[in-house]
Amino acid sequence: MNQLQQRLTEQGDFLHLSRTQPELLDTPIDLTLANGTGVRVTAPGIIQFSAAKHQGKDIVLSCGVHGNETAPIEICDDLVRALLTGELETCQRVLVLFGNLPAMDIGERFVEENMNRLFSGAHSDTPGLVNDERRRAKQLEQSIADFYAQGNEQGQNYRCHYDLHTAIRASKNEKFAVYPYRHGKPWKTEQLQFLLACGVNTILLSNGPTTTFSYYSSNEFDADAFTVELGKVRPFGQNDMTRFEKARQTLTALVSQAELSFPAYNPDDFHIYEVNQVINRTKEDFRLNFADDTPNFTDYPKGTVLAEEPGATYVAEQDGEAIVFPNAKVALGQRALLTVVPTTI
Numbered sequence: 141m142n143q144l145q146q147r148l149t150e151q152g153d154f155l156h157l158s159r160t161q162p163e164l165l166d167t168p169i170d171l172t173l174a175n176g177t178g179v180r181v182t183a184p185g186i187i188q189f190s191a192a193k194h195q196g197k198d199i200v201l202s203c204g205v206h207g208n209e210t211a212p213i214e215i216c217d218d219l220v221r222a223l224l225t226g227e228l229e230t231c232q233r234v235l236v237l238f239g240n241l242p243a244m245d246i247g248e249r250f251v252e253e254n255m256n257r258l259f260s261g262a263h264s265d266t267p268g269l270v271n272d273e274r275r276r277a278k279q280l281e282q283s284i285a286d287f288y289a290q291g292n293e294q295g296q297n298y299r300c301h302y303d304l305h306t307a308i309r310a311s312k313n314e315k316f317a318v319y320p321y322r323h324g325k326p327w328k329t330e331q332l333q334f335l336l337a338c339g340v341n342t343i344l345l346s347n348g349p350t351t352t353f354s355y356y357s358s359n360e361f362d363a364d365a366f367t368v369e370l371g372k373v374r375p376f377g378q379n380d381m382t383r384f385e386k387a388r389q390t391l392t393a394l395v396s397q398a399e400l401s402f403p404a405y406n407p408d409d410f411h412i413y414e415v416n417q418v419i420n421r422t423k424e425d426f427r428l429n430f431a432d433d434t435p436n437f438t439d440y441p442k443g444t445v446l447a448e449e450p451g452a453t454y455v456a457e458q459d460g461e462a463i464v465f466p467n468a469k470v471a472l473g474q475r476a477l478l479t480v481v482p483t484t485i
């Protein structure tokens with residue numbers, strides 16, 4: 141083992157190294173831990189673990205696709221440290237992705253462009269690979285494609301991808317997940333049970349394809365994939381990590397146990413919503429018609445004006461239609477607001 145490999149396995153500070161000395165990780169690293177786990181670093185922020193005795197799951201965990209969403213970054217950092225130092229042993233193949241390292245350094249959602257609108261090839265749409273976020277989105281896509289392809293060589297493995305985020309604003313339902321559009325395939329209740337074990341009891345069913353990271357893995361690799369929102373954006377070190385203990389424990393169990401078992405699905409345990417409207421900002425002068433501190437999942441009576449821009453007024457189409465992810469400052473053409481309505485599956 142060289143000095144760098146020794147440092148990684150003794151201190152486990154992969155994220156710190158990725159952020160402070162990324163050049164050290166530009167050359168791929170392959171090593172085997174004392175417990176037999178294979179470790180492969182292919183780039184800063186991209187690390188893979190392969191159990192000596194693999195139990196058939198190819199698991200992708202991503203965080204920091206938005207640089208200021210720190211709680212999931214801290215969870216993944218701790219998980220990677222535990223795996224590298226041998227404190228925790230995986231029995232699966234696990235790929236951990238720390239998405240936007242430069243945005244973490246400036247404590248912002250992104251540097252030039254929202255990376256979570258750049259997947260499924262959108263990174264290369266006009267004007268092409270012109271900034272770091274576009275190039276990184278392409279690299280992250282490729283790392284998942286390679287990871288799943290390598291898994292395939294060892295037999296058809298089960299695939300999942302949990303892309304961990306936090307929401308910009310407070311939420312009536314603190315933890316929730318976006319279930320990417322499945323093109324008519326059934327929503328999986330056993331996946332909802334996994335999310336419930338993570339402390340996530342609110343699910344948004346998407347109504348169409350998107351350029352998000354979770355949709356990419358779901359659509360291209362048939363992975364069980366979700367965008368998981370674990371609370372609210374806060375600076376590093378300012379998260380109350382006790383609020384994420386269930387997520388931490390369940391993700392740890394996912395990588396370290398051959399099988400997880402959960403109680404049977406009970407609809408009463410969940411708030412399930414389907415997307416009713418995707419409202420894009422098309423004009424500079426786009427305005428939300430509610431206060432900046434209105435929490436996600438606040439609902440309105442039919443006819444309430446939710447947002448306006450020259451030439452368009454967006455209203456609640458149904459009683460009880462609720463707002464999610466409102467953001468009047470998104471780039472033109474991007475989603476400024478989702479509206480959702482309760483549903484069942």
Ligand SMILES: O=C(O)CCC(=O)N[C@@H](CCC(=O)O)C(=O)O
Pocket residue numbers: 206256257305306307308309318352354367464465466467
């Ligand atoms: O709170 C917000 O406004 C944004 C939080 C966030 O980053 N959410 C994801 C959701 C992705 C999805 O719809 O699957 C995003 O906006 O990228």
Ligand SMILES: [Zn+2]
Pocket residue numbers: 205206209256305306
């Ligand atoms: Zn996010």
